[in-house]
Amino acid sequence: MSKSGRNFQTQFESVTDYLTDKLSYAAAPVLQVTLIALVLALILLQNLQVDPDLFARVAVGRLVEIYGGVVTRDPFSYLQTVDVWYDHEWLAGVFFYHIAAAWGDYGLFIFKLALAWITIFFLIRSAELYTDFRPSAYLLPAVGVFGYASVWGTTVRARVFTYLFLALLIYGAALFKKKRDTRLLCLLPPTMFLWANCHGGFVVGLFFIGVFAVADLIENHSRAWPLFAALAACTAATFINPYGLGYTLYIFQAVGMNRIDIPEWRPPALLSLEMIVPLTFAAISAYSLIRRRISLEGTILVLVTGYQAFSHARLVPLFMFTVIVFGASGAQTLLKEIWTRKPRLRIVFVRAFSASVFALLLCALIRVCLDLSRPDSFSLDYRDYPVNALEWLRNERSGGNVLVDFNIGSYALWRLYPLYKISVDGRYEEVYSADTVRSAMELLDPNTPKLAERIAHSPADFILLKTNSEMHRRRDLYGSDWVVSHQDENFSILEKRDTETSPVPGRELPVPEIWRPLF
Structure with missing residues (x-):
């Protein structure tokens, strides 16, 4: 190669490196959020199976429309049923029924996708409050997307409301804890009212806000009273339901029920492919705990949800979401140590990411738009049903x-x-x-x-x-x-x-x- 050719190549590489460096810093948050959203959509589009429990939920929504309220005796089975049917997902059924009746398969899928996006948005916003380097808040959601996407795998389960409302609750409590901002705390009681009528997972929300309140009491003493007030108001909101006090008592009894006959309530198979991301998150949380990079409330929640996740496969998502929020600072520290020891690796990684992300985003955007631009031909997968x-x-x-x-x-x-x-x-x-x-x-x-x-x-x-x-x-x-x-x-x-x-x-x-x- 001639000298002029080598000079041109050197200048081109310098310009390319300069542009990718600028992009990696200026556009990183936007690119990562967009990438997470599109990859999540792509993953969900690969699994269009209908959840086995969806139809019962939709049927309940139809009954509510017919009778103007919930029914307390099951009308569907010819076998003996319980004396009082406490349907802890009745309001979710109302949502699902009206969406299915109006927009069919397409509407149900878009609804699920929208709730997934909003959930991840609130988790990222919460993670930003627990790290002093904003881009690190996007790291775990980006790395873990192939793991936590499965929680929205089938279309659609009532527990999507638990994921959504839990993410909102964490953000509201974290916003108060870090900035003493009470605006979102005022939204938690009405949120809990909806949550308690959409899914029994609202007890998880009460536990989370209780942990935030106790941690703030230990650290800030009397300044923690807004969190305790929010906890009291949220608890009271759970009593606003069609069944009265009996419903709340039933839910707390159901928490301790033995569901070993149901596969998703058994311990997860640790050596399965599905556990690669959760185990990675467990390693990051362990590192963060050792390096004391997790707050008091984060420590309690990571330990409790971690124990539950490795005892019950269904609770793995709660652990992953908790680590996304409270493990951001630890992940940042871990990366800093790696970059310090391998500075050249950091430069190569950042430039490679910046150079390739636009192509990946473009391909993902085209695929998602093509799949979702034809609502009339969109169909869920019913092959497993008669x-x-x-x-x-x-x-x-x-x-x-x-x-x-x-x-x-x-x-x-x-x-x-x-x-x-x-x-x-x-x-x-x-x-x-x-x-x-x-x-x-x-x-x-x-x-x-x-x-x-x-x-x-x-x-x-x-x-x-x-x-x-x-x-x-x-x-x-x-x-x-x-x-x-x-x-x-x-x-x-x-x-x-x-x-x-x-x-x-x-x-x-x-x-x-x-x-x-x-x-």
């Missing part, structure tokens, strides 16, 4: 009791009520005793002794089975009286009849009709 089988049942039979799997019950009650009643669904302790659920599930287990005798004494008129299940292959265990009336690629319906008929295929059901019930 769409055609239940459509056949609605059109070819006049009613009865349907024995269904635990995870299918919610969809079945939404599509079949009031012509049919189902055995059990995912509402579990809200509606059924553990013995009721266990007995119903045993009727779908080919290893259950005397299955033919037990099904004969069951009120079931129809049995819904997955076509590829062992129970379907061994359906003769039910006895000769039970025959296949319908069978498609994924599901079959068994019916107690005198003479066997040939299986009748169900017609294809357009997806938008799924949100139009019979009641």
Whole structure:
């Protein structure tokens, strides 16, 4: 290469390095927030599965519209249910029903995505209050996006309200703790009213604000009274519900219930891919605790949520969100140590990030816009649900009791009520005793002794089975009286009849009709 060519290359590299250096500092917060939002949207677009419990929530919203209030006895099951049905997600059901009725699948997904974005926004704002270097507040949300995105994986669960309101509560309490700003504290009681009627996770919010109050009392003594006032007002707000005091007592009893039969309440598999990010966050929090880079309230909350996360898989997100807020300063310190020892690594990393982030953002933006710009053709994934089988049942039979799997019950009650009643669904302790659920599930287990005798004494008129299940292959265990009336690629319906008929295929059901019930 000639001397002039080498000079041009050197000048070009200098200009490029200068621009990337400027971009890395001037635009870092905007770029990182945009990148987090787009990557989160991309991840959620890869999983369009419908949550098994969504349909029961939507059904409750429909009942509230019909009756003008909540119902206290379950109308959907033919089995014995609890005397009083305390639905701790009834208001979430109202939101979901009206969104589904108006905008269908697209509306439900956009609603979930919007709540996810707002949640992360408040977590980042809270993290900024706990670090003296603003860009470090974006580090853990950016690094952990592939881990915590799964909490919004299926569309859509009532617990999205717990994540949203918890993030808002943390920000309000942190704003007071760091700047003695009481403006957001005034919003916490009405927020708690909504939270208590949308999801039982509001007890987590009461615990968090209690920890903030105690920590502030220890550090600032009498100046902590606004937090205690907010805690008292938030506690009082939980009593404003359609069920009265009994609802609050039920929720606090439910907190201690043994849910070991439900996979998400078991300890997480530490060696699974899903735990890579939570374990990384655990390491960062341990480093932060050792270096004393976490506040008193942060120390308590990280330790408590960490213990709960590694005891119950469902609570892992709470731990990750806590570390995002209180681990920002520790992550900043860790990076400083690395950059001090490897200064050249820092320069290379920052420049590589700045040079590549625009291309990544552009690609992500194009993909998200393409996927979300066609609401009429947008559809969630219903492959795990008996769409055609239940459509056949609605059109070819006049009613009865349907024995269904635990995870299918919610969809079945939404599509079949009031012509049919189902055995059990995912509402579990809200509606059924553990013995009721266990007995119903045993009727779908080919290893259950005397299955033919037990099904004969069951009120079931129809049995819904997955076509590829062992129970379907061994359906003769039910006895000769039970025959296949319908069978498609994924599901079959068994019916107690005198003479066997040939299986009748169900017609294809357009997806938008799924949100139009019979009641």
